[in-house]
Amino acid sequence: xxxxxxEPLLFDPYDYRMHEDPYAVYQRLRTEAPIYxxxxxxxxxxxxxxxxxxxxRDNVRLSSxxxxxxxxxxxxxxxxxxxxxxxxxxxxxxxxxxxxxxGFTPRRVTEMTDRIRQITLQYLEPALERGGFDWIDDVAGxxxxxxxxxxxxxxxxxxxxLRRLADLxxxxxxxxxxxxxxxxxxxxxxxxxxxxxxxxxxxxxTEDLTSALLDAEADGDHLTEDEILGFMFLMVVAGNETTTKxxxxxxxxxxxxxxxxxxxxxHPELVQDWxxxxxxxxxxxxxxxxxxxxxxxxxxxxxPQGSKVLLLIGSANRDDAVFHDPDRYEIERTDKAGLxxxxxxxxxxxxxxxxxxEAGIVLREFVDRVxxxxxxxxxxxxxxxxxxxxFAKLPVRVEVR
Numbered sequence: 001x002x003x004x005x006x007e008p009l010l011f012d013p014y015d016y017r018m019h020e021d022p023y024a025v026y027q028r029l030r031t032e033a034p035i036y037x038x039x040x041x042x043x044x045x046x047x048x049x050x051x052x053x054x055x056x057r058d059n060v061r062l063s064s065x066x067x068x069x070x071x072x073x074x075x076x077x078x079x080x081x082x083x084x085x086x087x088x089x090x091x092x093x094x095x096x097x098x099x100x101x102x103g104f105t106p107r108r109v110t111e112m113t114d115r116i117r118q119i120t121l122q123y124l125e126p127a128l129e130r131g132g133f134d135w136i137d138d139v140a141g142x143x144x145x146x147x148x149x150x151x152x153x154x155x156x157x158x159x160x161x162l163r164r165l166a167d168l169x170x171x172x173x174x175x176x177x178x179x180x181x182x183x184x185x186x187x188x189x190x191x192x193x194x195x196x197x198x199x200x201x202x203x204x205x206t207e208d209l210t211s212a213l214l215d216a217e218a219d220g221d222h223l224t225e226d227e228i229l230g231f232m233f234l235m236v237v238a239g240n241e242t243t244t245k246x247x248x249x250x251x252x253x254x255x256x257x258x259x260x261x262x263x264x265x266x267h268p269e270l271v272q273d274w275x276x277x278x279x280x281x282x283x284x285x286x287x288x289x290x291x292x293x294x295x296x297x298x299x300x301x302x303x304p305q306g307s308k309v310l311l312l313i314g315s316a317n318r319d320d321a322v323f324h325d326p327d328r329y330e331i332e333r334t335d336k337a338g339l340x341x342x343x344x345x346x347x348x349x350x351x352x353x354x355x356x357x358e359a360g361i362v363l364r365e366f367v368d369r370v371x372x373x374x375x376x377x378x379x380x381x382x383x384x385x386x387x388x389x390x391f392a393k394l395p396v397r398v399e400v401r
C-alpha cells in the first residue's frame with residue numbers, strides 16, 4: 001500500500017479519538033507521508049522537524065495573513081481582527097508587533113514574578129490542604145487567566161466570568177468542523193468587555209498593560225482601538241489557554257513518570273527543565289496553519305499556491321532526527337535545542353517568557369510542598385480542540401511534605 005493510498009486514513013485533527021495519542025499518528029506521517037494531503041478537509045501538513053522549523057522561518061512563502069487555525073470561521077483575510085499579529089505578514093506584522101512590544105515588555109513581565117507567586121499560592125495552598133483536588137479546576141485553570149487579567153487590569157470581581165468565556169473559546173464539538181456558536185458568542189462578549197475597558201482607560205490611565213498599549217508609540221505611530229482589542233483577545237486565547245494546558249500536561253506526565261518527578265522533588269532546581277521537557281514532549285499548541293503564497297515542492301509533490309498548510313509542532317518535537325529517544329519523557333534531557341513549541345523566526349511567540357515564568361513559578365511552588373502525587377485516571381477529561389492539547393479535568397491526590 002502506497003503512502004498516497006494511506007493518506008485519507010492518517011490524520012484528521014477533528015477526530016478527537018486521535019487526541020488520546022496523536023504521536024503514533026505523527027510517527028506514521030513522518031515515515032510514510034512527510035508531506036500529507038487531506039483532500040476532504042482541504043489541507044496539507046508538514047510533520048518532520050526540518051520542514052516544520054523551515055516553515056516557521058519561511059514567512060514569505062508560507063503566509064500567516066489568513067490566520068493560524070484550521071477552523072473555517074477563523075480563516076481568511078479578516079483573521080487578524082481576533083488573532084492580532086499572528087494573522088499578519090510583514091510589514092504589517094512587524095509594525096504591530098513593534099508597537100505592542102512598547103507595552104508588553106520583558107521588564108513588565110518580570111515585574112509580575114512576586115504577584116504570580118501570590119496568585120499561585122492563593123489557589124494552590126487550599127487545594128493541597130484537601131489532599132485530593134482537580135489540578136485544572138483548582139489551580140492550572142485559575143492562575144494563567146488571573147495573571148493575564150492582572151496584566152490587563154481586569155477587576156478581580158470580573159475574572160471568573162472572563163475565565164468561563166475563555167474556556168468556551170477553544171472548546172470544539174464532536175462532529176462539528178468549525179467554531180461552535182457558544183464559542184462565537186463568548187468571543188463577542190469578551191471583545192465587548194475589553195472595548196469597555198479600553199474606553200475607561202482612555203478617560204483615566206492606570207498602571208496596567210491596557211493603558212500602556214494606549215500610550216504605545218513608535219516613530220509617531222500608535223495602535224488603533226481594533227488593534228488593541230485584537231491583542232487583548234490574543235492574550236486570552238494564546239496566553240491563558242496554552243499555559244493552562246502546559247501546567248496540566250506537566251503534572252500529568254510527571255504523574256505518569258514518578259521516577260522523573262522524584263528527581264525534581266529531590267532537586268527543585270530542575271523545575272525549569274520539567275517545563276521545557278513538557279513543552280517538547282506534549283506541547284500545548286500542536287498545530288499552526290499557514291497559506292502557501294506560491295507553489296511549494298516537498299518530497300516530489302507540489303502544494304499549490306493558496307493551499308492551507310499545517311505545521312505539526314507536536315510531530316516535530318518528537319522527531320528522532322533531532323531528539324534522542326524522543327518518545328521518552330526525560331526531564332534532564334540535554335538535547336533541548338531543537339524545541340519548536342513557541343515557533344521560530346519572525347513569528348516566535350511574544351509571550352514565551354511569560355508562559356515559562358508562570359509555569360516555572362507554579363510548578364516550583366508545587367514541588368516545594370508535594371513529596372509525591374498520583375493521577376486519578378477515572379476522572380480525566382481532555383479538551384476538545386483542534387490545535388490545543390491538554391486537559392479539562394485532571395484529578396490528583398497529593399502527599400505533602
